[in-house]
Amino acid sequence: MKNFISVSDVPNIDAIIKKALQYKSNPLMDVKLGKGKRLVMVFLNPSMRTRLSTQIAASNLGMESTVFNVNNEGWAIEFEDSVMMNGDSVEHIKDVAPIFGQYFDVLAVRTFPLLKNKNEDYREHCLNQFIKYSGLPVISLESATLHPLQSFSDLITIQETIKPTKKPKVVLTWAPHIKPLPQCVANSFAQWMGAWGKADFVITCPIGYELDKKFSTNAQISHNQIEALKDADFVYAKNWSSYSQYGQMPSVDTQWMVTSEKMKVTNQARIMHCLPVRRNVEIGDDVLDNPTSLITQQAGNRVWAAQTILADILNTNFQP
């Protein structure tokens, strides 16, 4: 692949899952692939798992990586064209991105939605400007609307866990939070589940919290959480703010926290979350502390997801 922005960049999901599991059992099998290549990881928003797992992935491929936190170390970037820059932004993406192109071989970047204007966020302007002006292969480390490395890691985790005898039921359930969050993890998970196609996939959320339909074409939608959870094999809990009342948190008249009581209706489902999780707000302690929780495994698989994508980018863009 040239870039990795969404599942659409992946020609064969099963093939990359297989590759990721090979890296998991043999992390250094391609340790010479990235020799002499440099990755820059640009963060417009803070990161822990994404930063650490991608750095390790690069190291496993023998690649140098450098982190650049725009807010801590740099300055505000202007993304709009033709602006008179007499305000807070110090530097234009047109001038910044080509510099990364001068210094590095691959650009990984995390952008984020402002959650104020749906069209602004959903056109992925910041990410696209990085692609347009850097001249480098670009890996999304989460964007305004998607988080493909997370979804890839989620799918690796499901693949490791499913029993071959039964098509699994996977339920993505909205969960409460104290502030409005992006839709990107949910959008992306729905998109990957749809593209994978090997599960019965249900999204359950309160009325008003339906995702953008283009990401959830193959999903059943339910507004009854308990109904949805019935016989689930995997329960992915996640908060997101409203897409229709964009970025708002319309009030909800039932309890949506995932509790061990609710989990009883599932098929001893494994709980999933992308982290960070608000304990006893999104999911109860007793669910998270249960050994069937997959959340640490999901985060651990971020390394193999990133390594697989980086290796593919290197193979595609720098073939000898």
Next chain:
Amino acid sequence: MKNFISVSDVPNIDAIIKKALQYKSNPLMDVKLGKGKRLVMVFLNPSMRTRLSTQIAASNLGMESTVFNVNNEGWAIEFEDSVMMNGDSVEHIKDVAPIFGQYFDVLAVRTFPLLKNKNEDYREHCLNQFIKYSGLPVISLESATLHPLQSFSDLITIQETIKPTKKPKVVLTWAPHIKPLPQCVANSFAQWMGAWGKADFVITCPIGYELDKKFSTNAQISHNQIEALKDADFVYAKNWSSYSQYGQMPSVDTQWMVTSEKMKVTNQARIMHCLPVRRNVEIGDDVLDNPTSLITQQAGNRVWAAQTILADILNTNFQP
């Protein structure tokens, strides 16, 4: 050793001092020991010497190291169990620490006391939660009550400097400061001096500033600084806040700054401090600028202290 939290983890102090001095004369003698191993250094408080010296120590052992500053790059961690996380803390230690366990081989962590509640600080809850939930060997880079890498480095410096013919007199003297500081450097130095046992060790401090007795069992305590300094071979100056009136700075009725005038009663003592030092508040310029000062040497020895501990941790936990 499995972890390095205090001098109690050290089976033989003389042996580790000897090892540290070997590393000092031959830094790369174990450059393959850490190959393929990854150290994460997690800071809940800023650091200069600790961060830099530990990174160099890891590099000398051929080990990759990664720094994670929780406040700059991450988010507030919740350390209390069973909390409804609807406030400022974004992520629970139960969920964060296992991620380090997924990505790294050794965890080094700096925590700190809030100086509000003695029991809270002295049970070392934050550090213990990292140990409990990461599943990794843990090195303290300073905790709420102790700073063992500093003390180890202090002892290396004393060992390098003492004359073999005389049992040295070592005086730890309280010194003034403009704000309340932890007791950890003083506690830890007292503990190491006690365990080492090869010096006459005196602690001098104003009334009300006595340390927790469990760390200073083998020390003479004096409230008369000049008395205490008499014939000293080493003077370790350091401020700490009150342990009995916990975290307070009860007023003091005599001058406690270490001056060249006071140093005249010593046996041409070498001055020590862990840094950062407030000049002309804790210690006078003329004392610090005197060539007999050991403070730069102490800081330099942090590398060999960290390297010795890291090597021991690697040998203990990852024996082939």
Next chain:
Amino acid sequence: MKNFISVSDVPNIDAIIKKALQYKSNPLMDVKLGKGKRLVMVFLNPSMRTRLSTQIAASNLGMESTVFNVNNEGWAIEFEDSVMMNGDSVEHIKDVAPIFGQYFDVLAVRTFPLLKNKNEDYREHCLNQFIKYSGLPVISLESATLHPLQSFSDLITIQETIKPTKKPKVVLTWAPHIKPLPQCVANSFAQWMGAWGKADFVITCPIGYELDKKFSTNAQISHNQIEALKDADFVYAKNWSSYSQYGQMPSVDTQWMVTSEKMKVTNQARIMHCLPVRRNVEIGDDVLDNPTSLITQQAGNRVWAAQTILADILNTNFQP
């Protein structure tokens, strides 16, 4: 060279330009030169290009580099001698700098002017204190009054671009900005152009914005921008605050932004800027977006400038 603080440290400008272009065509030709050597990059002010290009330069020489951001990671440093340190500054340069000397082989440091007191800034006190107390070879990553790595990179870029048949006309033009900036980039460029001596060099600026004469001895000075731009082959645009009314922004009665209209009087001049640039304040979009712009190339050449200087420092200070 022992240190790299200004063009005065360079015995032969043509020789270092030639070396830089050799590195550009063969980045790894001295990959063993820095083996086992450690560079620390200390930033008292944020940095993007300088940090990234210098890290890459070090890596190309096989040298380890470590970044230390004083404000983010450390604490306020006191630079004045004999101060009673009972205020905000936590640590004295006398105590900090020797630590870098303990841990590293080469110190690169970025300081900055406060723009309040001309003498304070122009005596380069902070930088000189680092040199005095670290005991290391020091590379300036920009100081209160100069930015020699930028100027070196600018000159590499000019050398790559000039036609051999004609002595080029190079114009440094003041450009507007929304806040007072240091004079260092302009001072330094003027100083390097003077030392190089192979161009007709003109500085144009509003009355009241003349640079310190010691840096611009070989320059023609003009207060008529259009006059100055006539037949220029290179136009270097940059804002700086007043030197005579130190750090102020005296009002200007003509338009000084560099526009494509103004560029018509030049000899199809290439536009230069050190970045970050305020678009449509300092320089118009149509000038910057023109393919004749050199700004990305200038930033790219920062790698080869830094690599050349680092290599020279290594050769001078650590000859086997």
